[in-house]
Amino acid sequence: MVEKVADFLAEGEADYEYMMVESEHSAMAAALGVSMMGARAFTATSSQGLMYMAEMLNYTSGGRHPVVMVNANRALAIPWNIYGDHSDAMAMRDCGWIMLFAESGQEALDMVIQAYKIAEDKDVMLPVMVNVDGFTLTHTYDVVDIPEQELVDAYLPSFDTANKMCLEHPKTLCHSVGPDYYTEAKIAQQEAFEVAKAKIVACDEEFEAMFGRGYGGLIEEYCCDDAEYALVAMGGTVGTVRDVVDELRAAGEKVGLIKIRGFRPFPEEYFQSVKSKFKAMGVIDRSLCFGVGGTVFGEVKSALYGSEMGLKGFVLGLGGRDISVDMIKEMFAELKECPAGEYSDQPIFVGRRW
């Protein structure tokens, strides 16, 4: 992705400074430095690269520098595997970054534009990680509408911040504090995430008004109004579930899709609002929280506290294994068999070979 960013510059299609660094750790350190000077920064990474960057992710978020980064979601070693899943992002879920997940190439592009508007909002000031499924989205050629520069400029004015190094207003950035200030700094971050929930929705609505494409903010419900069984999905899998819902609906089945677009902040209020809406809900996870189960399932279960619905946590699509139409149908079939009040305490591995 950053190679393409370099191409744009080389071909004179864009105007920005491009920095070559020797590692992901340095890439994020440089992006932080750029943001500290009051400039807009972008980088991209994936898998082990994100792990190598880990230390700097918290510096960037704690320092409240609104860097935007695309993460091509891929598996973590070992076994070494370069293919797609969500293990990398989920390992970094508490690093203080807003985390959004795109469903398609078009949404990935639109999400990066939205991400700057969310990140740089004066009441938010948090970095944003735009997650794009490795290979299934990053290596798939698709038709994408590239918006006009003037329209993007109108949507996203230039970055203006007081949180920068400036000789007229000298200050300390990314400082150290003792126990007497640390808690309040963390509370401020937590509060910014709460503010971000509404801002993510507002930025998406404004985007839709200007560009004609909207995505539902933190959550999108598809065919959920009268649905009895719903599957929760994130990333590129969402599109395939969408098609399966259409197919099952045509056969008269009351099924629906819940797309989580914003994973951090987590749409807790949404799940609270639907805790008695369906007969059963299943969650598709493409990562494991070892010793617990599916990572997203844990969060959904927690947000549904007090629900009487049946709940199932499915884990599949690890290390690039295909998430097929048949697997999605199999999960819907399992949900139909799930009695109210029952939930899976162990992850259900779909498509396991032995």
Add this chain to the structure above:
Amino acid sequence: MEKIRWHGRGGNGAFSAAKILGYAVSVHGNKYAQAFPSFGPERRGAPVLGFTRISDTVINDHSQINMCHCVVVLDETLQGEVDFTEGIEDGGTLLINTTKTSEAIKEELQIRDAVNVVAVDATKLAMEVLGRNIVNTALMGAAIAVNEMCAISDVEKALDDMMSPKLAEKNKRLIRMAYEQVKGDLA
């Protein structure tokens, strides 16, 4: 939805064909398309796959393609290494670059009657026009002759966008030749 699978070896241009076809039908035709390779590391000479989905509506499906209407084989030496007859739907086509006849291929690979076999000597055509054994564009022309998933003129526009004028002209000629030859064989 049309689903096409391309078989080649790393460096053959199988994925490029998948991509050019998707580009042609979406950018110049009035359709949606998706093109992707068999994911993973790329190695020259190793068996590779390319896939194209073509649809009149937005393509949401991001799963692998298991069943398809058309399989195109750029390199027949893959036979024995890869089962390229797998996953062809009834009424679908296996289009193969070979000097053999379609009847011979059908017998050799024991292909069921519900699958059409179309044989084309794309290597000969490519050598004649390009002077090199690069057969992906010739097979695109042949594939379009088989099931008209795209207008030839849209592929020509795609080549103009993607190649230098000299190379585009040669490949346009090659596509037309393969298209007309296969059309003639099928008539």
